[in-house]
Amino acid sequence: xxxxxxxxxxxxxxxxxxxxxxxxxxxxxxxxxxxxxxxxxxxxxxxxxxxxxxxxxxxxxxxxxxxxxxxxxxxxxxxxxxxxxxxxxxxxxxxxxxxxxxxxxxxxxxxxxxxxxxxxxxxxxxxxxxxxxxxxxxxxxxxxxxxxxxxxxxxxxxxxxxxxxxxxxxxxxxxxxxxxxxxxxxxxxxxxxxxxxxxxxxxxxxxxxxxxxxxxxxxxxxxxxxxxxxxxxxxxxxxxxxxxxxxxxxxxxxxxxxxxxxxxxxxxxxxxxxxxxxxxxxxxxxxxxxxxxxxxxxxxxxxxxxxxxxxxxxxxxxxxxxxxxxxxxxxxxxxxxxxxxxxxx
Numbered sequence: 001x002x003x004x005x006x007x008x009x010x011x012x013x014x015x016x017x018x019x020x021x022x023x024x025x026x027x028x029x030x031x032x033x034x035x036x037x038x039x040x041x042x043x044x045x046x047x048x049x050x051x052x053x054x055x056x057x058x059x060x061x062x063x064x065x066x067x068x069x070x071x072x073x074x075x076x077x078x079x080x081x082x083x084x085x086x087x088x089x090x091x092x093x094x095x096x097x098x099x100x101x102x103x104x105x106x107x108x109x110x111x112x113x114x115x116x117x118x119x120x121x122x123x124x125x126x127x128x129x130x131x132x133x134x135x136x137x138x139x140x141x142x143x144x145x146x147x148x149x150x151x152x153x154x155x156x157x158x159x160x161x162x163x164x165x166x167x168x169x170x171x172x173x174x175x176x177x178x179x180x181x182x183x184x185x186x187x188x189x190x191x192x193x194x195x196x197x198x199x200x201x202x203x204x205x206x207x208x209x210x211x212x213x214x215x216x217x218x219x220x221x222x223x224x225x226x227x228x229x230x231x232x233x234x235x236x237x238x239x240x241x242x243x244x245x246x247x248x249x250x251x252x253x254x255x256x257x258x259x260x261x262x263x264x265x266x267x268x269x270x271x272x273x274x275x276x277x278x279x280x281x282x283x284x285x286x287x288x289x290x291x292x293x294x295x296x297x298x299x300x301x302x303x304x305x306x307x308x309x310x311x312x313x314x315x316x317x318x319x320x321x322x323x324x325x326x327x328x329x330x331x332x333x334x335x336x337x338x339x340x341x342x343x344x345x
């Protein structure tokens with residue numbers, strides 16, 4: 001059952017991403033040759049004469065929206081991707097990641113509407129630790145850390161993780177008043193500690209307008225977390241062994257399902273929604289990175305074309321994207337191999 005749920009989550013995210021490309025292509029008069037879910041040989045396929053082929057493929061990872069003339073020369077053929085304005089092409093390429101963020105927002109509305117958001121409320125202060133010495137008390141609401149807005153407890157937790165050992169200037173509210181405290185953590189056997197405790201399970205439900213606000217902020221939280229994780233990877237804070245591919249994600253979904261099902265279908269549903277929000281926001285960010293073969297890499301070429309008012313050589317662009325695709329495939333194999341090893345071990 002958990003495998004089926006994982007495939008449903010993956011399929012939803014991929015379909016929405018490719019649907020963004022598909023709808024904007026249609027709106028701009030671009031011929032879509034094939035809209036597919038999965039990779040490899042076709043299992044099911046349907047096509048009306050002269051229309052788009054809709055396919056389900058063997059490998060349940062990935063998908064595609066193949067457009068006429070997407071990677072070739074503009075031969076003047078009606079409906080060709082390359083025959084459209086640079087603005088139209090930018091909108092088509094950017095639509096995939098944008099639709100991922102829209103999906104994350106819609107799913108977040110269900111989460112925040114059902115159980116609320118997790119405010120950065122101090123639920124406890126450990127005696128003898130820096131937070132107590134600085135004057136923080138139970139019930140204080142942390143609003144900023146080194147000038148960064150904090151609206152969720154998860155942000156508070158992540159900021160400490162990504163800035164381990166650093167002195168932090170806290171701004172917090174108590175009885176409607178704002179206070180400031182500069183706190184340096186102490187090193188313990190379990191890492192650097194401020195002596196502040198809270199919980200993501202402490203939730204606050206709001207009205208409809210605030211639900212929309214915190215749903216949008218939920219999406220931003222995952223975007224920001226993904227970017228900070230990438231920064232940590234670049235600077236050596238984490239390694240490839242800490243990354244997960246499709247196999248690792250399926251394993252995580254399976255574990256979450258097994259742990260949640262004893263609490264009932266409602267909590268299984270909420271946990272799956274949380275994972276889907278994480279994955280779709282992550283996919284949106286990763287696809288916008290300026291890496292050849294990804295949407296972000298294609299956008300770089302299109303933006304350069306818009307600035308210089310002249311297209312870069314299609315042959316050069318094709319070679320760059322092909323090289324990027326080969327490197328991405330190698331990276332995927334390495335990550336998948338690590339995922340399998342972690343499961344076996």
